[in-house]
Amino acid sequence: xxxxxxxxxxxxxxxxxxxxLGPAPFAAMMxxxxxxEVVRVDRRGRVSAGDKSRPSWDLLNRGRRSVGVxxxxxxxxxxxxxxxxxxxxxxxxxxxGVMERLGLAPDAVSARNPRLVYGRMTGFGQSGPLAxxxxxxxxxxxxxxxxxxxxxxxxxxxxxxxLLGDFGAGGMLLVTGVLAALFERSVSxxxxxxxxxxxxxxxxxxxxxxxxxxxxxxxxARGDNLLDTGAPFYEVYETADGKYVAIGALEPExxxxxxxxxxxxxxxRCAVQLxxxxxxxxxxxxxxxxxxxxxxxxQRLLEGSDACFAPVLCPFEAAEHPHNQARETFVTxxxxxxxxxxxxxxxxxxSVRAAPALPGAHTDAVLSDWGFSxxxxxxxxxxxAIA
Numbered sequence: 066x067x068x069x070x071x072x073x074x075x076x077x078x079x080x081x082x083x084x085x086l087g088p089a090p091f092a093a094m095m096x097x098x099x100x101x102e103v104v105r106v107d108r109r110g111r112v113s114a115g116d117k118s119r120p121s122w123d124l125l126n127r128g129r130r131s132v133g134v135x136x137x138x139x140x141x142x143x144x145x146x147x148x149x150x151x152x153x154x155x156x157x158x159x160x161x162g163v164m165e166r167l168g169l170a171p172d173a174v175s176a177r178n179p180r181l182v183y184g185r186m187t188g189f190g191q192s193g194p195l196a197x198x199x200x201x202x203x204x205x206x207x208x209x210x211x212x213x214x215x216x217x218x219x220x221x222x223x224x225x226x227x228l229l230g231d232f233g234a235g236g237m238l239l240v241t242g243v244l245a246a247l248f249e250r251s252v253s254x255x256x257x258x259x260x261x262x263x264x265x266x267x268x269x270x271x272x273x274x275x276x277x278x279x280x281x282x283x284x285x286a287r288g289d290n291l292l293d294t295g296a297p298f299y300e301v302y303e304t305a306d307g308k309y310v311a312i313g314a315l316e317p318e319x320x321x322x323x324x325x326x327x328x329x330x331x332x333x334r335c336a337v338q339l340x341x342x343x344x345x346x347x348x349x350x351x352x353x354x355x356x357x358x359x360x361x362x363x364q365r366l367l368e369g370s371d372a373c374f375a376p377v378l379c380p381f382e383a384a385e386h387p388h389n390q391a392r393e394t395f396v397t398x399x400x401x402x403x404x405x406x407x408x409x410x411x412x413x414x415x416s417v418r419a420a421p422a423l424p425g426a427h428t429d430a431v432l433s434d435w436g437f438s439x440x441x442x443x444x445x446x447x448x449x450a451i452a
Contacts, residue, residue, distance in 0.1 A: 072413060073099045073100020073101070074099050074410050074415070075096060075100040076413065078096070078154065079104075079152045080096055080154040081103075081145065081148050081156070082129070083106050083158070084107045084108065084111075084424070086158065087227065087231040088186050089184075089235075089236070090158075091125055091236030092239040092240045093156055094124075094127055094129075095240050097128035097418065098128055098417060099410075101154075103128065104129065104130055104435075105132070105424075106132055106134050106136075106145060107133050107134070107452075108133070109134055109135040109141070112423075112428075112452035120399045120421050120423075121421035122421070124421060125421075127398065127403070127417055127421045129419070130426070130427035130431050131428075132425060132427060133452025134450065135449060135450050135451065136169075138448065138450050140445060141451065142168045144437075144450060145169060146169070146174065147436070147437070149174050151435055152181060153247065154247070155182070156186070158186040158187070159187075160187065160199075161192075161196045175256065178256070179256060180255065181256040182250065183256065184242065184261065185259060186239045188202075188205045188263045190260060190264060191262075192260075195208075202224070202229065203224045203227075205230045206224075206234070206267045209268035210274075211229060211267040214274065214290075215287075217287070218288025218294075218295065219288070222287070233270065234267035235261065237266075239259065296344065297344050298312060298313075298314045298347070298351075299313050299314070302355035303356060304363060305356055305357060309376075309377035310355060310363050310367075310375070311377050313373040319371050319373050323372035323373070323374075326366060327351075383395070384402055393405055403417075428452050432445075
């Protein structure tokens with residue numbers, strides 16, 4: 066995959082993003098990867114006096130241009146409102162009430178553009194007793210019930226970096242909501258507010274656990290179930306070189322193939338897959354066996370089979386794996402290795418259209434493209450409303 070100015074499936078969609086952290090920029094990145102024209106509004110105070118041609122380090126900001134606007138001035142707020150008049154979507158990730166205090170509340174924006182979809186990304190949501198409280202990914206997934214099951218038996222819960230709350234339950238939920246609202250707009254002709262909260266999204270991701278509990282497939286104890294390292298055939302094992310491999314042989318036919326490839330078909334410790342009383346001995350057998358070969362040796366034996374095997378790769382060596390190379394799962398943009406856009410489309414391919422921009426790097430170009438005259442830009446600069 067190469068850097069390209071491709072249309073993507075969202076070509077022609079115009080998005081305004083109020084610069085923030087984590088999930089909202091991730092959502093904007095996904096929309097930009099899929100072809101939307103996304104303009105990031107950075108605070109004027111963040112604009113660097115350095116070389117505007119040098120890409121920013123923050124890969125979440127890839128694929129879009131940046132304008133520097135003073136949102137604490139009436140003139141700066143008017144700039145954003147004028148941009149919204151021509152936009153399809155506005156994304157913001159502030160605490161509830163911040164946009165209202167700035168003069169950019171949904172009602173104010175809708176008055177300028179009733180068709181605009183207003184995407185709001187928070188941790189606790191726009192309402193509820195915790196709506197205005199500070200928090201981070203770890204807090205949101207704790208409250209939703211998504212954190213407690215993560216970890217091994219007898220140990221405390223393990224936060225999964227900020228992948229679950231910020232990006233899975235946050236950014237992707239916001240993208241889903243925005244796209245759904247855009248589809249509904251094609252019928253009604255009207256925009257609406259999308260209230261995306263990481264507590265809601267991470268709770269939604271636990272739906273299967275609630276189902277398993279109803280039929281006795283979830284014991285309630287951490288590290289005691291099929292998918293949480295309770296089962297020896299769905300586990301991570303250390304290899305002879307101190308690396309790790311992952312086994313996920315849940316189905317009986319896959320489990321049988323795993324045993325055959327490992328030479329454990331006749332081992333009594335592994336005879337009955339779902340006999341929980343046998344799991345400790347089964348784990349001992351797997352642990353001892355995997356420790357006898359290096360990760361690369363296990364790859365040569367098991368990879369590509371139906372034993373449900375994979376090497377445990379760090380995020381940065383994953384790009385070197387032949388499967389990821391064949392699918393171009395990672396790309397290099399402006400000399401920086403990074404994940405490629407996903408998902409894939411058969412006719413309108415997504416692409417990374419540009420390296421991350423420094424804050425305010427495209428202020429004049431963007432505002433000119435969006436209908437501001439040279440005289441207006443000069444006045445806004447004199448008023449210190451734009452960078």
